[in-house]
Amino acid sequence: MKIDAAMAVLYQALLPGEVDPAAFGNPPDFATSPQAALADIAAQVDVDTRQGRYLANLAYVLGLRIDGENIDAVTPELNALGAKILAPFPGVDGPALEPNLATGLRRVLGSPMITQDVVDDLDTAFGGSLESSLNASDQWEFHGPAAETATMLIELAALDIHCQCEDGLVTVDGAQVPVLKCVFEVCTNAPYDLCMRGVDPRNWPTYSPLFFQSVEVLSGSPSPGNWEGVIQESVGALLTGTPLITNLLVSYHEQAKMAVTAYDIAPDSSILKADDGTIDVDYGYFSVTDEGLHRRVSVVKIVHIRGKEDVPTNWMCPLVLQQQAMIGWWL
Amino acid sequence: MTRDADAVAAAWGRLVGLAVDACQSHHAAHAVTDSGKKAFGKKERGGTDPDPQQMSFTVSPHQRCRPTSTGQRGVVVLNYEQAGQLQFDYSPVYLLPAGEPRTNAAQTATPSPMQLTAPGYVEVSIEPQLPRGLYVGELHDATGKGDPLLIYIDDLI
Numbered sequence: 001m002k003i004d005a006a007m008a009v010l011y012q013a014l015l016p017g018e019v020d021p022a023a024f025g026n027p028p029d030f031a032t033s034p035q036a037a038l039a040d041i042a043a044q045v046d047v048d049t050r051q052g053r054y055l056a057n058l059a060y061v062l063g064l065r066i067d068g069e070n071i072d073a074v075t076p077e078l079n080a081l082g083a084k085i086l087a088p089f090p091g092v093d094g095p096a097l098e099p100n101l102a103t104g105l106r107r108v109l110g111s112p113m114i115t116q117d118v119v120d121d122l123d124t125a126f127g128g129s130l131e132s133s134l135n136a137s138d139q140w141e142f143h144g145p146a147a148e149t150a151t152m153l154i155e156l157a158a159l160d161i162h163c164q165c166e167d168g169l170v171t172v173d174g175a176q177v178p179v180l181k182c183v184f185e186v187c188t189n190a191p192y193d194l195c196m197r198g199v200d201p202r203n204w205p206t207y208s209p210l211f212f213q214s215v216e217v218l219s220g221s222p223s224p225g226n227w228e229g230v231i232q233e234s235v236g237a238l239l240t241g242t243p244l245i246t247n248l249l250v251s252y253h254e255q256a257k258m259a260v261t262a263y264d265i266a267p268d269s270s271i272l273k274a275d276d277g278t279i280d281v282d283y284g285y286f287s288v289t290d291e292g293l294h295r296r297v298s299v300v301k302i303v304h305i306r307g308k309e310d311v312p313t314n315w316m317c318p319l320v321l322q323q324q325a326m327i328g329w330w331l
Numbered sequence: 332m333t334r335d336a337d338a339v340a341a342a343w344g345r346l347v348g349l350a351v352d353a354c355q356s357h358h359a360a361h362a363v364t365d366s367g368k369k370a371f372g373k374k375e376r377g378g379t380d381p382d383p384q385q386m387s388f389t390v391s392p393h394q395r396c397r398p399t400s401t402g403q404r405g406v407v408v409l410n411y412e413q414a415g416q417l418q419f420d421y422s423p424v425y426l427l428p429a430g431e432p433r434t435n436a437a438q439t440a441t442p443s444p445m446q447l448t449a450p451g452y453v454e455v456s457i458e459p460q461l462p463r464g465l466y467v468g469e470l471h472d473a474t475g476k477g478d479p480l481l482i483y484i485d486d487l488i
Binding site: 114115135138143148158169171176189257284285287289297299 | 386479
């Protein structure tokens with residue numbers, strides 16, 4: 001099983017009824033268990049790259065949730081994945097110290113507060129590869145080879161996996177269409193330079209490969225800074241088996257301490273490649289703002305998929321919005 | 332696949348506003364040290380990223396964002412933690428539809444400047460007839476330091 005499909009299996013276990021790929025027809029094989037999904041991820045993921053570390057850490061935290069909520073017993077698979085996460089750090093005995101990693105992160109799952117106990121557990125798990133201290137502003141300072149992994153794991157464990165979503169109506173071709181509006185925000189400790197690169201639509205497939213298959217610029221002249229144009233995105237092959245192809249009018253804007261892309265369905269145009277017409281409402285924005293101690297990543301999406309009005313669409317929260325919100329950890 | 336622009340503009344909508352926390356905005360985001368000891372096997376893509384083992388992170392004990400604001404059309408509620416006079420400098424940047432700058436957006440936010448007597452929420456009036464889209468501006472504090480401001484107007488009924 002590919003890593004992206006395995007990740008969807010984990011979300012499906014956590015959010016039954018919300019991640020419902022079968023409703024779209026021609027789905028990948030989702031009958032596989034969370035245990036198999038975790039084992040596949042542990043076997044395939046490459047923790048030498050930041051994207052690989054992100055995937056491993058995400059799967060590990062999702063596994064902790066599945067285990068902790070007694071949805072399924074996945075302890076042996078978690079042990080193996082945790083050991084793999086710890087393995088690259090010098091002097092760390094992964095299998096022996098994985099329980100400390102799990103204990104620390106379970107504390108964060110219970111309450112998104114980084115207490116002394118959490119830090120002590122992580123210090124133990126990462127051995128001498130993590131140095132932690134509380135600074136004069138009562139913020140934790142993480143140093144050492146494991147600082148990035150520890151920070152990433154904390155953020156993923158603290159993540160609220162539910163978006164703020166609401167139903168509504170918008171007018172399309174003079175008719176009211178039911179839509180889902182979802183808002184998701186994360187305050188990440190990832191550096192601004194890493195976060196903001198993924199905001200440009202041209203980089204979406206690279207930075208959010210779980211959802212984006214491709215983005216092609218159909219019109220406009222993208223420049224290093226601000227640009228506007230029409231893109232054709234191919235998304236969601238993971239869930240549908242067949243990607244949804246949509247033309248979007250996009251505006252990418254940078255200013256001091258902020259990068260943002262706003263988008264909307266592009267008007268039909270005889271001179272541009274047509275999309276498949278499945279998505280007739282898709283607008284919102286995606287921004288990264290440097291607030292000093294953290295970067296605020298905001299994702300707002302209003303969407304309607306034709307013919308799927310009765311199908312749960314909350315899978316967009318974990319598989320689209322949350323992955324975009326964690327953009328700083330991808331590459 | 333077209334949209335009735337008049338209907339969109341007339342539709343009742345909502346606002347999402349974001350003001351950056353001024354009291355946090357001038358702190359160092361993160362420092363870089365050379366405390367790493369062992370190289371990972373692969374170089375990060377592009378070759379310009381900092382070595383992950385040389386990166387340090389400042390991690391807040393509180394791992395959830397203060398929420399941004401939502402409100403009815405006509406009012407954006409700004410979540411600001413620092414008292415003082417704020418200059419609501421609303422840049423005439425209008426991102427949707429692409430290529431159409433909205434020079435009149437500068438007059439849509441009142442009052443400006445505004446006096447925030449205590450940390451908390453501030454309501455700013457926004458022109459109710461603005462079509463949906465993303466408006467970008469800056470908030471300046473009394474010293475002239477600016478922070479990004481995003482205001483998103485949607486037309487959800």
